[in-house]
Amino acid sequence: MKIAQSRGALSRVALGGGRSARTTAxxxxxxxxxxxxxxxxxxxxxxxxxxxxxxxxxxxxFAMLFYTDALGLPAxxxxxxxxxxxxxxxxxxPAMGYISDRTRTRWGARFPWILGGGLAMSMxxxxxxxxPSAFRANQLTTFAYLVAxxxxxxxxxxxxxVPYMAVGFELVPTYNGRSRLQAVRQVANMAANFCGPALxxxxxxxxxxxxxxxxxxxxxxxxNYLHMGIAFGVCSAICVLLVVLGNRSQIKDNRASALRQxxxxxxxxxxxxxxxxxxxxxxxxxxxxxxxxxxxxxxSSMQGxxxxxxxxxxxxxxxxxxxxxxxxxxVGGASSAFLSARLDKKGAAALxxxxxxxxxxxxxxxxxxxxxxxxxxxxxxxxxxxxxxxxLGSGIVLPILTAMIGDASDLARHRCGHSLDGGYxxxxxxxxxxxxxxxxxxxxxxxxxxxxxxxxAPSAAAIWRLGATxxxxxxxxxxxxxxxxxxxxxxxxxxxxxxxxxxGQNAALAHGQG
Numbered sequence: 001m002k003i004a005q006s007r008g009a010l011s012r013v014a015l016g017g018g019r020s021a022r023t024t025a026x027x028x029x030x031x032x033x034x035x036x037x038x039x040x041x042x043x044x045x046x047x048x049x050x051x052x053x054x055x056x057x058x059x060x061x062f063a064m065l066f067y068t069d070a071l072g073l074p075a076x077x078x079x080x081x082x083x084x085x086x087x088x089x090x091x092x093x094p095a096m097g098y099i100s101d102r103t104r105t106r107w108g109a110r111f112p113w114i115l116g117g118g119l120a121m122s123m124x125x126x127x128x129x130x131x132p133s134a135f136r137a138n139q140l141t142t143f144a145y146l147v148a149x150x151x152x153x154x155x156x157x158x159x160x161x162v163p164y165m166a167v168g169f170e171l172v173p174t175y176n177g178r179s180r181l182q183a184v185r186q187v188a189n190m191a192a193n194f195c196g197p198a199l200x201x202x203x204x205x206x207x208x209x210x211x212x213x214x215x216x217x218x219x220x221x222x223x224n225y226l227h228m229g230i231a232f233g234v235c236s237a238i239c240v241l242l243v244v245l246g247n248r249s250q251i252k253d254n255r256a257s258a259l260r261q262x263x264x265x266x267x268x269x270x271x272x273x274x275x276x277x278x279x280x281x282x283x284x285x286x287x288x289x290x291x292x293x294x295x296x297x298x299x300s301s302m303q304g305x306x307x308x309x310x311x312x313x314x315x316x317x318x319x320x321x322x323x324x325x326x327x328x329x330x331v332g333g334a335s336s337a338f339l340s341a342r343l344d345k346k347g348a349a350a351l352x353x354x355x356x357x358x359x360x361x362x363x364x365x366x367x368x369x370x371x372x373x374x375x376x377x378x379x380x381x382x383x384x385x386x387x388x389x390x391x392l393g394s395g396i397v398l399p400i401l402t403a404m405i406g407d408a409s410d411l412a413r414h415r416c417g418h419s420l421d422g423g424y425x426x427x428x429x430x431x432x433x434x435x436x437x438x439x440x441x442x443x444x445x446x447x448x449x450x451x452x453x454x455x456x457a458p459s460a461a462a463i464w465r466l467g468a469t470x471x472x473x474x475x476x477x478x479x480x481x482x483x484x485x486x487x488x489x490x491x492x493x494x495x496x497x498x499x500x501x502x503x504g505q506n507a508a509l510a511h512g513q514g
């Protein structure tokens with residue numbers, strides 16, 4: 001197996017420090033070549049994260065505003081539409097991981113799905129923002145269209161993203177290499193988010209005045225969302241093509257690959273997913289991922305409302321605030337590999353969670369008492385700094401959790417003798433989707449409970465409760481996150497021990513037994 005061979009070569013390089021000068025020179029050359037090869041792989045892998053970012057962050061940033069401000073749906077219905085589609089994504093992803101692991105084509109197991117799913121995702125993203133007039137007759141028909149459009153989009157996203165994530169585990173199959181890959185992925189995500197959703201506030205959603213002199217609020221014009229959707233859809237399709245074309249050398253005919261006898265599709269999927277969830281490492285990462293994503297989604301789903309209603313930012317100030325979160329998360333992602341190497345992965349993740357909780361708590365302390373003018377320059381600077389701290393911590397946490405599930409998948413491969421990267425990737429994404437579905441639904445209902453209705457002019461008390469809910473929600477979830485991450489048992493030393501002794505609870509996978 002090429003992965004095992006490359007891992008063995010890297011191990012020999014790492015252990016060559018005590019050898020003679022004659023043997024260390026080739027090792028150093030091999031290490032340099034290996035690092036160049038890794039950089040090349042990262043360069044052409046990460047555009048796929050740009051496509052994912054434009055679609056998912058475009059939805060998170062603007063879908064609730066679109067449904068409530070432009071289409072007039074109540075926040076509870078809007079949240080339900082989004083939550084249903086994300087929940088469907090969580091349900092379908094284990095099947096996609098199972099299918100991806102067992103696909104045998106002349107183009108390999110992953111890339112046909114990446115290409116087809118990615119291009120379909122780009123087209124369906126545009127369709128989400130096109131609501132035909134026949135479906136705008138009443139709230140029920142509008143709701144039905146949005147549910148259907150989002151279900152189709154989420155299906156295409158699943159077909160694209162699960163194989164894409166599994167490819168990342170296979171491209172860089174080392175403990176520290178996985179951290180570097182996920183760090184670069186996070187930077188690519190934030191770069192696309194900054195160039196897309198962050199700038200969209202000024203490019204697509206600037207306020208204007210009609211011919212009669214009436215103010216036109218940018219977020220209340222449905223056409224603005226469609227223009228954004230077309231731009232993001234085209235860019236995401238280009239990113240998908242770059243991933244496939246840039247990784248041509250990784251596309252191998254795998255039709256001759258031998259696999260053990262599999263059970264029938266239905267029981268096989270259920271059995272494998274059950275066994276993966278029986279992995280004690282995967283269980284803990286599932287919980288950690290759910291908590292971290294819940295903290296982020298609670299904040300991000302209310303972010304647009306915070307900018308417009310709580311802080312009272314003008315469109316350009318919204319760009320600064322939203323862009324600041326992208327820069328902060330990119331810096332966090334870029335530093336996550338360094339922090340993982342110094343503090344190990346669970347220590348770095350705990351540090352990120354503390355930053356997130358501090359940022360959210362600081363926002364509450366700064367703005368809820370009313371001591372600071374929210375819409376002024378000073379208020380903007382303080383908001384950007386503290387919100388940036390929250391997203392800096394989140395930028396550290398998310399790529400580390402992704403690298404952790406890659407570690408667990410690698411150990412499972414050693415125990416069972418074949419790749420389960422698609423299954424482990426889907427386990428990770430299921431945790432994120434369930435967190436997103438739960439948090440969006442909770443956010444919508446919380447908005448209703450606190451009396452915040454953007455379809456009408458919210459009261460000052462409702463706006464204050466909006467801020468309190470957003471700031472407290474994300475910070476408290478990150479505090480809960482600290483206990484399970486600090487007690488996570490798999491560090492670098494334990495990982496190397498388990499690689500050296502590939503036996504344990506998942507050995508049943510090698511025999512297809514429950």
